[in-house]
Amino acid sequence: MNRFTRKAAALAAGLGLAVASLAAHAEGKISIAQQFGIGYLLLDVVRDQQLIEKHGRQQGVNIQVEWASISGATAMNEALLAGALDVVSAGVPPMLTLWDRTRGKQNVKAVAALGSLPNYLLSNNPNVKTIKDLSDKDRIAVPAAGVGFQSRTLQIETARVFGKEEFKRFDNISVSLPHPEATAALIAGGSEINTHFSSAPFYYQALAANKNIHKLISSYDILGGPATFNVLYTTQKFHDENPKTYKAFYGALVEAAQLVKADKAKAADIFIRVQKSKLPPDLVRRIVEDPENDFTVSPHRTFVYADELQKLGVVRNKAASWKDYFFEEAYAQPGS
Structure with missing residues (x-):
């Protein structure tokens, strides 16, 4: 092996190590921001039960999870586009606005719903x-x-x-x-x-x-009926470059929804503990148990927003269905 070949081999090995290091780092970290209120109960359950870490281990990845609390969709969207956060949460209309603005660029889409709750x-x-x-x-x-x-x-x-x-x-x-x-x-x-x-x-x-x-x-x-209040969303880059972490995150959300449905009293206690809530426990349980409130990852009537906001000119791009602005992992659940 001549000197040039040895240098090229060393460079290739170094690049390989660098790429492997980046991939390992990318697949072992996720930063998530939530806002305040019981509409984010699924995230409280995920956090309290360390479900991302659990599902990460099942994927063979030790995931470091960073949690942030931010008030307001504008701040959420700015942080996501700046790369300061991997996943953010807000109402359906702010997510659709960002999906519309970033088509062909960052390609922001929704990860999952956080529940159907009325305002x-x-x-x-x-x-x-x-x-x-x-x-x-x-x-x-x-x-x-x-x-x-x-x-x-x-x-x-x-x-x-x-x-x-x-x-x-x-x-x-x-x-x-x-x-x-x-x-x-x-x-x-x-x-x-x-x-x-x-x-x-x-x-x-x-x-x-x-x-x-x-x-x-x-x-x-x-x-026209029960409809998604808040959603989680991220960029195409994060989705594509972190398949195991993303899969672990989505699996954690599905498990959290199952826990809430199976044990509403436990879910209410988790909310009070994680949020250090001063609300009366009886009120929290009443809210979690209220039939109007469905803590599910399945999107409900989000397309009503997409369709109506496009007609009003708030959103320029016309979606054919809810699947246009959700990543494909969500297709496993029923949606609208």
């Missing part, structure tokens, strides 16, 4: 019975005015009631406010916030605390 549009204004009664004097609290899950859901209903051209009719009276602050304002009354598009556990608390608070409509009413 309630609540008001403490006795004169407001439906969205037709809302006026410029009212203020609607939502986590992300104009762009988040609640706003997009309200826009779909607004277009249905007032016409497509009017779908942003209530954006100008919407106020970005986290659920806890919005709930406190609604219960107390007397502030400009008299309406709130609320998720669990907050609408349970509001309806129980103030007899003047009533439901105008729910996301289930708008979407």
Whole structure:
């Protein structure tokens, strides 16, 4: 072997070691971000029971899992695109927006649903019975005015009631406010916030605390039945370059959903422990056991969002079915 051949062989061996090292590193690490609330129960179960690590060992990989808590879909999406996180979570509309924006580039798609849970549009204004009664004097609290899950859901209903051209009719009276602050304002009354598009556990608390608070409509009413609230999503790069880690993650989510379905009391205890929740245990169990709430990885009625938001021009690309914006591992479950 001459000097050139030896150098080439050494270089090839070095590159091989480097590639192997990168592959080993990639297949042994995942960073996941979740938001706050019981809508993320499946992730709490995955974390508490160390299910990713368990399924990783079954794949022959020791997986290091990093957990982060972030509030808001905008921050989630920015972190994912910057490569600061591998998997993020948010409502269906923010995921679809990113799927639309990254087609042909990062190709962001959903990993799995986190459950079908309704959101309630609540008001403490006795004169407001439906969205037709809302006026410029009212203020609607939502986590992300104009762009988040609640706003997009309200826009779909607004277009249905007032016409497509009017779908942003209530954006100008919407106020970005986290659920806890919005709930406190609604219960107390007397502030400009008299309406709130609320998720669990907050609408349970509001309806129980103030007899003047009533439901105008729910996301289930708008979407035609039980529908996915939050989803997990990632990039094509992470999906393709980490097949064992990805498979372990998806398997962990499926097992977590099975655990919740089999033992709701245990799932409620896990939520309280992981989130260090101050909520009354009886309320948490009531929410987990409520038939309206289905903690499943199967997507439900996500295509209603894809179709309606494309008609409104919020999403440019037209999806043929829910499978267009979910990675193929999710096809093993029924979906819509």
